[in-house]
Amino acid sequence: MAKARIPKSARFTSKSVRVPQGLPDRETLLKFIREAGETDKADMAKAFGLKGNDRRALRDMLKALEAEGALGKRGRKGFSEAGALPPVGVVDVVERDPDGDLLVKLTKGEDAPVVRLAPDRREATGGAPGLGDRLLVRFETLENGETEARMIKRLGQSAHRILGVIRRANRQVRVEPVDRRSKESLSLLPADAVDLHDGDLVLAQVTLEARYGPKRGKVLEVVGREDQPRAASLIAIYSHGIPTGFSQAAEAEAEAAEPPTLKGREDLREVPLVTIDPPDARDHDDAVYAEPDTDPKNEGGWIVWVAIADVAAYVRPGSALDREARDKGNSTYFPDRVEPMLPERLSAGLCSLRQGENRACLAVRMVFDRNGRKRSHKFVRGLMRSAAKLSYEQAQRAIDGFPDDHTNPLLEPILKPLWAAYETMMKGRRARSPLAIQSQERKIVLNAEGEVTSITPRASLEAHRLIEEMMVQANVCAAETLEQKKSPLIYRIHDAPTQEKVQSLAEFLQTLGIAWNKGEAPRTERFNGLLDQTREGPHAEIVNEVVLRTQMQAVYATENIGHFGLNLDRYAHFTSPIRRYADLIVHRALIRALGLGEDGLTDRDIAQMKDTSERITYAERRSMAAERDATDRYVAAFLADRVGAEFAGRITGVTRFGLFIRLDETGADGLVPASSLGGEFFIHDDKAHALVGERTGRRWPLGLRVQVELKEATPITGGLLFDILSDPLPADPNAPRPRLGMRARGGGFSGPKRGGGAGRAAAPKRGKRR
Structure with a gap:
């Protein structure tokens, strides 16, 4: 890759630079352009005081410098030093x-x-x-x-390379982008569109920039059809650049992998470890077992085993499998498919802890006292054999008194001890007080053809929380061991909320009449107290949502700052190496630090660990965005035939251009434009998180329950548009009133502001909006 030089300063006008008047020589002109970063002929002529023939001479100089490669064009009229980049x-x-x-x-x-x-x-x-x-x-x-x-x-x-849909109309063929934020379409020549059909999903790029009208383009690849039920995932994969498939070299390495033996491993096959996963899970990378501690010094204590698939035994540093797993960063999950981090031969085969089959594992034996405090732990590299494959629902039904033929024999020897150990561990969790934010997830149910049949809330079971807490503790053990061994590692860190976010939370809570001391440092106990205080009230859902938005996002890093949300001093991901590269690195670090084999962390792994942590954080963001976009498109497809129907929902976002509504029934999010709210001008009060009528003061605040009518559902972009049917709240007598006419001056309220904006509201079109 070519090295690029960055100018010493950003672009600035001729007033910023003192230059001699008159036609410059070559070096003087180049120096001016270099210092300006980017400029045009008019700016140069003004800076040097050029007129008439001197302007024409300047134009000739610029053409000559461009021809010899000393200058580069920037847009239609701009120039910069060749190869220069702006700050x-x-x-x-x-x-x-x-x-x-x-x-x-x-x-x-x-x-x-x-x-x-x-x-x-x-x-x-x-x-x-x-x-x-x-x-x-x-x-x-x-x-x-x-x-x-x-x-x-x-x-x-970008309009230069877009994922779009072929649209044929009036002898014209266009590529309409699937990205809601992109407004530009491409026009195709008829000769280039002979084999294209209306509704084809294509990857296209610009071939000719048009001054007026759509840009000319060409199709690089046809990737599918917009009317395919599974198009939503396909669009998300291409839109976000999710790496797909595996190279022949990686597939060959996976196929060459052999079943594990006892060599170099501790025999754990007599430990009745069980996997507990979603019913449709194809990979099982963790198994658990618990038994009372017989040590008289730890009366009432428990021994908990967590065994994790030994992916490091198959994915060796520097291999094709390793390079591609690092590139993917993690598996990406869509409603209809999974784009796995590892080939199926490993992810659903030799690295999956299948019932009754020998599997390589890295296990941790943890000892807890009667109060849920961890007394000790030890890692072993072992060979295990899962005693049972259970779903969360199966395990929960058995504990609740409804075992089936599969779980009945497991109830006394395995499941009840697991739950008893979990109850003890929960004492320690409650003392630690991690964030108790409740997140309502939705499950998209598809039929065999890939069509959405229902969207239902995901059940939140005690079985989920049991596995989660045991995984958390195993992750803590990994971080503690590697720190003790002074080994480099990739932490999972989560910073405390910023002061700005806490202040925004306090201002919102004030609108609900809830006091919050902005000066006190954020602590998980404070947030949990707020959630408990509002849990049974009318504002429970929106307070939960706003507290969630107040939190920072967790990232991977080589420097430790702790995990605020879990309220832990040190934390590393260890329990999912089939689907997360971070966990594989932690496994290798444990193998090297504890002398458990020759396939541990390499010097190269260590040298690039900081870069790896950045890469996998980025890959996680990429997957989250792709998964979210695919879900939005599936939801829009599900609701497309219900345009005109009414729904109950809640305002979950307030912006100057409208209100975001989340429907109770499906959890779908859509927009009510400000232009449809009523017969007055609405101003965004960012302090109160509300749109407020300029004339009446009537309010649309965050959290307000509303009835909406679905006006438009666009599966190809995932967009939903609503028409609000409810009335706004009356004016707040204690709030400052916006001044009439502020929109003409771009203002908002007369009080202190940090931004804001407004939305133009048209007269109501329907009698339902009173």
């Missing part, structure tokens, strides 16, 4: 290199170099980027002289 610029994601890194290029500047996009270390800013996306980035020069780009904001899908 901040707009780029398109143009390709992916062999290591899986995204490469970006300035949207204007043919001579500008292709630059690596660094993984995002911060919170996701508008979703994980993929091929064809347009980004605002900051260019940074590294110590080795190379330049990398760091994303500031995702601006949407």
Whole structure:
């Protein structure tokens, strides 16, 4: 990759630079352009005081410098030093290199170099980027002289390379983008569209920039059909650049893998470990077992075993499997499919802890006292044989007194001890007081053809919480052991909320009449107290939502700051190496630190650990965005034939352009534009999280329960548009009233503001909106 030079300063006008008057010589002109970063002929002429013939001479100089390669064009009129990059610029994601890194290029500047996009270390800013996306980035020069780009904001899908749908109308063929944020379509020549059909999903790119009308493009690949039931996942995969499939080399390595033996392993086959997973799970990477501790010094204590698939035995450092797993970062889960991190031969085969089959594992034996405090732990590399494969529902029904033929023999020797150990461990969890935010997940149910048949809430069972707590404790053990051995590791860290977020929470709670001391440091106990205080009241759901939004996002890092949400000093992911690369690195670190084999962490792994942590954080964001987008599209497809129906919901987002509504029935999110709210101008009060009528003061606040009518459902983009049927709340007598006419001056309330904005409201079209 070409090295790129960054100008000493950002673009600035001629007033910023003192230059001698008169036609400059070659070096003076180049120096001016270099210092300006980017400029045009008019700015240069003004800076040098050029008129008439001197302007024409300047134009000739610029043409000559461009012809010899000293200058590069920036847009239609701009110039920059050849190969120069601004400190901040707009780029398109143009390709992916062999290591899986995204490469970006300035949207204007043919001579500008292709630059690596660094993984995002911060919170996701508008979703994980993929091929064809347009980004605002900051260019940074590294110590080795190379330049990398760091994303500031995702601006949407680039018109230069888009995923879209073929639309034929009036002898024209266009590619309409599937990204809701992209408004530009591409026009295709008839000769290039002979084999294309209306509704084809295609990957296309710009071939000719048009000054007016749509840009000309060509189709690179037909990836499917928009009317395919499973198109939602396909669109998400292509839109977000999710790596798919495996190379022949990786598949060959997986096929060559052999069943494990006892060599170098402790025999754990007599320990009746069981797997407890969702009923449709194909990979089983964790198994558990518990028994009372017979040590008289630990009366009432428990021994808990957590055994994890030994993926490190099959995915060796530097192998094709390893390179591709690192590129993927994690498995990505859609309602209709999984894009796995490892080939099926491993993920659903030799690395899956199948019932009754010998499997390699890395296990931890943990000892807890009667109060749920961990007394000790020990890791072993073993050979296990799962005693049973259970679903969460099966295990829960058995404990609740309704065992089936499969669980009845397991109830006394395995399941009841597991639950008794869990009850003891919960004493320690309650003393630790991790965040108790409740998250209502929805399950999309598909038929054999891939069509959505229902969207239902996911059950929250005690069996889920049992497995979660045992996995948390095993992860803590991994972090503690590696710290004790002074081994490098990738932590899972979660920072405390920022002061700005806490202040925003306090201001919102004030609108509900709930006091919150903004100056007190955020602690999980405080948040849990707030959630308990409001749990039985009318604001429980929205307070839970706002507390969730107040939290930072967890990331992977080599430097430890603890895990705020779990209220733990040290934490590392160890329990899911089939689907997370972070866990595989932790396994290798344990193997090396504890002398459990020759296939542990390598010096190369250690050298690139910081980069790995950034990569897998980015990959996690990418998968989350793709999964969310696919879900939105499936939900929109499910609701498409219910346009005109009425739904109950709640306002979950307030912006200057409208209200976001979440439906009770499906958990679907959609927009009510501000222009449909009523016959007055609405102003965004960001302090009260509400849209407020300029004339009447009537309010649409965050959390308000409303009735809406579905006006539009667009499966191809996942967009839902609602018409609100409920009345707003009356004006708050204690709130400052917006001043009439503030919209003309771009203002909001007369009191202190940190932004805001407004939405134009049209007269109501229907009698239902009173």
